[in-house]
Amino acid sequence: MNLKTYTTGIQHIGIPTNDIEKTIEFYQKLGFEIALRTVNEEANEKVAFLKQETLVIETYENKAARMESGAIDHVAINVKDIKEIYQYIEKMQMNTTNDEIHFLPFWENGVKFFTIEGPNKEKIEFSQYL
Secondary structure (H helix, E strand, C coil), rough: EEEEEEEEEEEEEEEEEEEEEEEHHHHCCCCCCEEEEEEECCCCCEEEEECCCCCCEEECCCCCCCCCCCCCCCCEECCCCHHHHHHHHHCCCCCCCCCCEEEECCCCCEEEEEEECCCCCCEEEEEEEE
């Protein structure tokens, strides 16, 4: 399997925050627009997707942001078939987090995703809009 045939690029970059309003205001000053505001009820977090051209930042108020360099939490790769990617990651023994496919009711039809950890402890999220 060639992973490149199942991916279409970076979907978003995840940045936790302790103050979502302050974060939104900052990125709006940089030209970002709010693409979606919602709540992740499972995690009890306010969430905002901020977009400028093809760059999307997912910021979520978890009151546990590190507030230091290296505060980006994850990079999400947009995929065409989350199940195929998951099977591939399992087969290659790369599911270092033992994560499973999750669903969130974001966007029009929801999103499915799972996360692995890279060699430098970076989080890589595979995400599919439904």
